[in-house]
Amino acid sequence: MLSQLGDDAKLLAGGQSLIPLMKLRFANPAHLIDLNFIAGTSYIHNANSALRFGPLTRHAEIENSDIPARIPILYDCAAGIADVQVRNRGTIGGSLAEADPSGDWAVVLSTLATQVRCLGKNGERTVHLKDFIQDAYTTALAHDELVSEVVVDIPAKGSGGAYLAFKRAAPVYPTASAAVQLTMDGNVCKDAAIALGCVGLTAIKAKDAEAALRGRPISERTLSAVAEAARAAADPQSDMRGSADYKRTLVGALVRRAITIAVRRARGEHVEVSHLYA
Amino acid sequence: MNVPMKVTVNGKLHALDVEPRMLLVEMVREQLDLTGTHVGCDTTYCGACTVLLNGAAVKSCTMFAVQADGAEITTVEGLEKDGQLHPIQKAFGDAYGLQCGYCTPGLMLSTLQLLSENKQPDEKDMRKAIAGNTCRCTGYQNVLKAMQLAAQNMKGA
Incomplete structure (x- = not known):
């Protein structure tokens, strides 16, 4: 249908971003193709040490699934997006395909090994998340392709993560957010992935911050160095949020x-996190 | 070009012809005359337009009416049964969980989803359940009291 209808056609998943954008006339598609009536697009499969999410899996379904206990960072994200009503509609595939600079999933999934399966007329292909999101509202999807599955490798045992977003109120996009997934060896951080949200045109992988954490003991000195590197990696714009x-x-x-929470979780502690409000 | 659709609203099946671009809240208010569902911000923020879609709270300003084809919708008008207020409605009155009342239908439907999933919510659960409903009068304290009272009243229900 996409290739028949041409460039003016858009896909409608949960609609929690697209419909507001259409009301503002920022999006003005001549045709909307509603994916919600296609059966079998909402699922969470756990196989071969990876989680496979159907493209229309709602945030609320992830929040209420049995994943949270095993991969807390995914719960932090799913349970923290906007509010109950939005989580009941919004989808993981839609969030990635939308590629909003303030979206939550792209930040969190950047710290895990994530692949996006893209389905088009010529078959299915797999794209790494880092190659999938190219710019603000721009992905590797061809016009006649859609996201058919999101595949996330389950972090190794002994790995811990956390996602924190700072928001003015529940329904709004965060002012800034940070995702950390790390592996510990005693008090030393063996490996770390750090991603920043809402402070650039896409989620930012803070490589210098990761390097400042990798191989170091968790100390005030290390945390200061990592935070400094994260600040340097951020490229935010001034707007109504700050x-x-x-x-x-x-x-x-x-x-x-987020690092201090991730460290505690890596040690097996149960730490409940909620997003921070102004 | 209008599109035919069937939707069950508060237990009653309706066959309708709607414009594809019509929002669910417009269908509920203008085609079905169920004006208890309010439009506050029309930007997916305030939750005044909250209805239940197959039991799940959604913002009816952020869905097209045709997307509810085949679905079951509950609006505030569907809470009352046989002239008896729903325990949630009664609790919002008894605990003074409203002032101007504009946000109240949405708050009650968010409460209904919560209590259908969690019979004994704590304060954190309740705050999370209504995070998407803005009230500019009450400061939420009496809303939380009303939700607690509703949970008590609905025990064993």
């Missing part, structure tokens, strides 16, 4: 806090 300086400071603090 000034660029404010967001940069905020994202450093979020990274620091």
Whole structure:
């Protein structure tokens, strides 16, 4: 249908971003193709040490599944997006395909090994998340392709993660957010992935911050260095949610806090996290 | 070009012809005259338009009416049964969980989803359940009391 209808056609998943954008006339598609009536697009499969999410799996389904106990960072994300009503409609595939700079899933999934399966007229292909999201609202999807599955490798045992978003209120996009997934060896961080949200055109993988954490003991000195590197990696814009300086400071603090929670979780502690509100 | 659709609203099946771009809240208010569902912000923020779609709370301003084809919708008008207020409605009155009342239908439907999944919610559960409903009068304290009272009243129901 997409190839028949041409460039003016758009796919409708949960609609929690697209419909508001259409009301503002930022999106003005001539044709909308509703994916919600296609059976079998909402599922969570656990096989071969990977989780496979159907493209229309709702945030609420992930929040209420048995995943949270095993991969807390996914729960932090699923349970923290907007509010109950939005989570009942919004989908993981739609969030990635939308590629909103303030979207939550892209940030969290950047810290895990994530692949996006794209289905089109010429068959299915698999794209790494880092190659999938190319720019703000821009993905590797061809016009006649859609997201058919999101595949996330289950982190190794002894790995812990956390996702923290700072929001002015539940229904709004975060002002800034940080995702950390790390593996510990005693008090030393063996490996770490750090991603920042809402402080650039896409989720930012903070490589210097990761390097400042990898192989180091978790100490005040390390945390300060990592937070500093995260602030440097951020490239925020001033807007109604806050000034660029404010967001940069905020994202450093979020990274620091997310690391301490991730470390505790890596040790097997149960730590409940909720997003922070202004 | 209108599109035919069938939808069950508050237990009653309706066969309708709607414009594809019509929002669910417009269908509920303008085609079915169920004006208890309110439009507050029309930007997916305030939750005044909350209805239940197959039991799940959704913002009816952020869904097209045709997407509810074949679905069951509950609006605030569907809470009352045989002239008797629903325990949630009664609790919101008894605990003064409303002032101007504009947000109240949405708050009650969010409460209904919560209590259908969790019979004994704690304060955190309740706050999370209504995080998508904005109230500019009450400061939420009496809303939480009303939700607690509703949970008590519905025990064993």
